[in-house]
Amino acid sequence: MSEQSLTHGIKLKDKIGYALGDAGGLLTFSLIGAFQNKFYTDALGISPGKIAILILVARIWDAINDPLWGAFIQSRKPRPSGQFRPWIIGFSIPLAVSAALMFLKIPGLNETKYLIYAYITYIAYGMMYTAVNIPYGSLASVVTDDELERSSLSMWRSIGAGVGGLPGTIILPMIVYTVVGKYPNGKDIQVLNENKLFWCVLILSAVSVLVYFLHYKLTKERIAPQKKKKDENYSAIATLKALMKNRAFVMLCIASMLLIAFQFYYQSTYTYLFTDYFGKPGLYALVTVCTYGPMAIFIPIMNKLIKKFGKKELCAFGMAFATIACVILFFLRGTKLAENPYVFLGFTFFSGLGQTFLVLEVWALVMDVIDYHEVRTGKREEGMAYAFFSFTRKLGQTLAGVGLNALLAFIKYDGQATQRGEMLPESVLSKLYDISTLVPAIMLAVMAVVLFFGYDLSKKKLAVVHEQLAKVRELEENEE
Numbered sequence: 001m002s003e004q005s006l007t008h009g010i011k012l013k014d015k016i017g018y019a020l021g022d023a024g025g026l027l028t029f030s031l032i033g034a035f036q037n038k039f040y041t042d043a044l045g046i047s048p049g050k051i052a053i054l055i056l057v058a059r060i061w062d063a064i065n066d067p068l069w070g071a072f073i074q075s076r077k078p079r080p081s082g083q084f085r086p087w088i089i090g091f092s093i094p095l096a097v098s099a100a101l102m103f104l105k106i107p108g109l110n111e112t113k114y115l116i117y118a119y120i121t122y123i124a125y126g127m128m129y130t131a132v133n134i135p136y137g138s139l140a141s142v143v144t145d146d147e148l149e150r151s152s153l154s155m156w157r158s159i160g161a162g163v164g165g166l167p168g169t170i171i172l173p174m175i176v177y178t179v180v181g182k183y184p185n186g187k188d189i190q191v192l193n194e195n196k197l198f199w200c201v202l203i204l205s206a207v208s209v210l211v212y213f214l215h216y217k218l219t220k221e222r223i224a225p226q227k228k229k230k231d232e233n234y235s236a237i238a239t240l241k242a243l244m245k246n247r248a249f250v251m252l253c254i255a256s257m258l259l260i261a262f263q264f265y266y267q268s269t270y271t272y273l274f275t276d277y278f279g280k281p282g283l284y285a286l287v288t289v290c291t292y293g294p295m296a297i298f299i300p301i302m303n304k305l306i307k308k309f310g311k312k313e314l315c316a317f318g319m320a321f322a323t324i325a326c327v328i329l330f331f332l333r334g335t336k337l338a339e340n341p342y343v344f345l346g347f348t349f350f351s352g353l354g355q356t357f358l359v360l361e362v363w364a365l366v367m368d369v370i371d372y373h374e375v376r377t378g379k380r381e382e383g384m385a386y387a388f389f390s391f392t393r394k395l396g397q398t399l400a401g402v403g404l405n406a407l408l409a410f411i412k413y414d415g416q417a418t419q420r421g422e423m424l425p426e427s428v429l430s431k432l433y434d435i436s437t438l439v440p441a442i443m444l445a446v447m448a449v450v451l452f453f454g455y456d457l458s459k460k461k462l463a464v465v466h467e468q469l470a471k472v473r474e475l476e477e478n479e480e
Contacts (some may be wrong), residue, residue: 017218070387186219
């Protein structure tokens, strides 16, 4: 058996290399959820309503760009280094440059000019991220075809994402705010320092290129691309139609869309909450610790839990548990406990405990539905499948961005108030707490319902799928 055909027994090097791919992306991507909205409202002075339109326009373009890019990659002849890896390393530098430009404030512009600049840089970053992330998302399916190894890769990807997000969500909140005075109640007036933020983003962008290079060196594509028949013409439309008939794929897209919406929403909302409601923006760093810390509890035993209960079953139960934690936080409003940031962080930990299963296993679920697609259609079309999946996640990002800005406008949040040394009205702060707890609870509840009753690749059904896929692969090998 050639080295190319070895699809089992991946080493620690493979797992670390795969994790580095998401770490490189999250070094800059995490900054969008943590700082971009506040950078636009507070530093650039753009109104929430205009930001919502910007995000909608960017997603309309993604609806065109993402499937085209996925189809383009799927139709390209693989290079000696693989079908997906060359695209990842090739676009890593343009991605880093676009990330830095997205957080650059050019002095002296009015709101209209800042808005135009935001359109250009935000959409450019989204295109570069697509260019890197679609091939990266497709990569795991050609690294190994073993279910538990894929589950392991999914966990390592989540670890990579967590590590990549640490600088932006833990270190930067303690650096990029400047105390400019005190409110009448004694709380510090802290404003976002755009100069500090830009230099931090520039450093993280440069580091991301190095991380992508290490990812490229440590990973290997083992499963050879499926050979096309001479009379077979690739059709993106036909692939998309087939995917839409795959219930598991559609339900997973919905669940993942809501997951990314939830993550972006709470990251952005909590930036406002800890800065304006609690008056302690530095504590925002602990949000990431509380959300992703539970991973350390489950990673060592995740494969055992999967063998016993199944991926779908664990993820659905976890989302239900996370929902309860957020609902309790909402009903604490108006009490002294709601004014204590450490109580809030405690329930954030319990919410993170429930989220852990889907966060760790979502990429393994993606590979499962791609396998199911191959069993149903006889075609392995990772590029197009992941392109559409990636687009639905961007829809989640849109849902979060538009929803948050619509709610900020509704509660009459004034992004320039702290810049003027003014405290937000109590009515605004109370509503800020409400939208920071109730909305996440609703999204988590819908995810639980989708996973329990919509996504149908149960533990039992998935075992049958993998048996069928093994027979398909055996026939392919015999034909060769």
